[in-house]
Amino acid sequence: MDRNGFIDEKCESRLYIGNLDLRITEATLIKMFSPFGKIVAEDFLWHTRGPKRGEPRGFAFIQYSTKEEAKLAKEKMHGKLACGRPLVVRLASEKYLVETAEKSSKGVGDSNKTSLSCSTSGQMSKSAKIAAIKNKLKALEEDSSSSKKQKLAESVSTCGKR
Numbered sequence: 001m002d003r004n005g006f007i008d009e010k011c012e013s014r015l016y017i018g019n020l021d022l023r024i025t026e027a028t029l030i031k032m033f034s035p036f037g038k039i040v041a042e043d044f045l046w047h048t049r050g051p052k053r054g055e056p057r058g059f060a061f062i063q064y065s066t067k068e069e070a071k072l073a074k075e076k077m078h079g080k081l082a083c084g085r086p087l088v089v090r091l092a093s094e095k096y097l098v099e100t101a102e103k104s105s106k107g108v109g110d111s112n113k114t115s116l117s118c119s120t121s122g123q124m125s126k127s128a129k130i131a132a133i134k135n136k137l138k139a140l141e142e143d144s145s146s147s148k149k150q151k152l153a154e155s156v157s158t159c160g161k162r
Helices: 026-036 068-077 092-106 108-112 127-157
Strands: 014-018 039-046 057-063 089-092
Touching: 014 026, 014 068, 026 039, 026 068, 057 068, 057 092, 068 089, 089 092, 092 127
Parallel strands: none
Antiparallel strands: 014 057, 014 089, 039 057
């Protein structure tokens, strides 16, 4: 974001592509998205350690030369089936903005202090990444504890019934 809180042009022309089938390659992804404009950068994410090392992570980012090209690709490709799976396509900045709005409406402590800062490569700043990871961990912890409570409640309600 710039000082006024607006996301700069680089962020608005960067797309998140999720729910990718593991058979989709970088080349296939570029072929799928090149009809909508000039792709200036592509980040295809891979597992770097563990048993899945070297395998695709199932999502990628594509940077177009303009935000109009990115919006067109988003409109045309979101929900399209690729290897039997519907693609999730959105502006990379949207995920951050949606999460921030959800967090601020819940009143989560430091989430309002985080900011998306795009460098010349169109990526978030280190502090924004750390804040996003912390928020994600907190959300996972909340989900985990609520599912444990639900399972406990279900097991208590079924106790003694035969």
